[in-house]
Amino acid sequence: MSWLETYRGFVYRWEVDHNDHLTVAYYLARVADAGLGLLEALGLGPAYMKRSGRGCVTSDCYVRYQRELRVGDILHIESGVIRAERDTLVLGHKVFNSENGEVCTTVEQSVRHVDLKRRAAARLTPAQRRVAEGRHVQWDGPPREQRPRPRGLAGFRQTARGTVEPSELDVFGQSGLAHYIHRFSAANGHAIAAFGMTPGYQREQRRGFSTFEFQLAIGGALCPGDPVRVQSALLHVGTSSLRLLHVMSNERNGERVATLEQLGVHLDSSAGCARATGLTGKAAAGDRWGVSGGAAPLPLTFTIGQAPAAPSRRRRRPPRRPRRRRRPAGGAGSPTSPTASATGSPSAVGPTSVIMPVGLTDSSLIRRTRVTSRGEPGGRLKPRAFSARASVSMRTAPFCSRWASSRTRSTISSWGAVCASPAGAACAGSWRRGSATAAGARPPRRPRRP
16 A cells, blocks of 8 residues: 655744754654554554553654755655554654655654553554554665664763653653653763763854664653653764764663664764764773673763864975075174274264165176076076166165275165265265275275175
């Protein structure tokens, strides 16, 4: 027989998480509605429950999340019977995005036929099984993978605690399927925060934890007022995935009520589209949050972040041109002013210095300079002729110094104007009329060719 549509609805604003995805608990709320719709079609709905005192309660769910639903998305669910057993029916649900027809989630829901007063299993009648087999469908969902689990609770961490409220009850008078998941989701938030994936980290780095598989088992009923505690353990860390186990207990009697094996990925939402990103782990010495038996213990503290990027090949720079060292003004090797040598005080020299051309000879009309060709590292020597009145050898001389070469000419230079101030012009005139050396001053040494 063909599939039966059992739910059609809409994603509301309050049903999404901080990743803008429909919260997993509200997926399960819609699956619970779809399950009731299919049971009603099989004659095992609320009317049958009131009449006979028996009903079909959820005992197991295997959920695979394949595509996300966001605010405003429209969806519908189609359901059918995968198989009928002695006291159990395995129902199959497919959640579709009604806009494009894509399958978002597949769910295998096992419901057990029980006596609601004694909570004991009751066999299905042959007529009930025939009706269920009439709704049989070919199931093509992903197969369930059985993984090792710990036998005890040694090493588990307390991650959630609360009390069952009357508003959480379903039509069977016990805690609804979605409220189990709400508590497990709160426990998961505390569990991943214990090793670095805190809410602050997720907001600042635009990261998240996105669940892609649930294996839920419900072994007992929760009634209003029951105190509930959830303990969690980290079972496996992959490249970008995590596997956790949550155990829910009734604190009043210590009964194990439900377990949830949760698998998810470290999500990167900074690029506009969700994608899995790497985890980097760093164990804390001596502090282990693990489990005993069936699964290896894992370290408690992890530093969550992106996987290290592949080393990039750096572009090789050409060698730099060697810089020509300038002689400091008034330092060693610089000629001193006759006024300063006579007084013995540097304050007798003017407060500024004027750049003057010195040591110009006929042989300096051609000089060599370093020219850097494009695309060629380093440089090469190339002679270059220049006009004696356009470019001259320069040296910084103290202001109003009277020493200079007899062949020095006061003219413009490629480095800037010469004798820009009136005092400098007067000083230049004195150089034209003055002798090569001042009294007691050593004549300047002709600069070497570069």
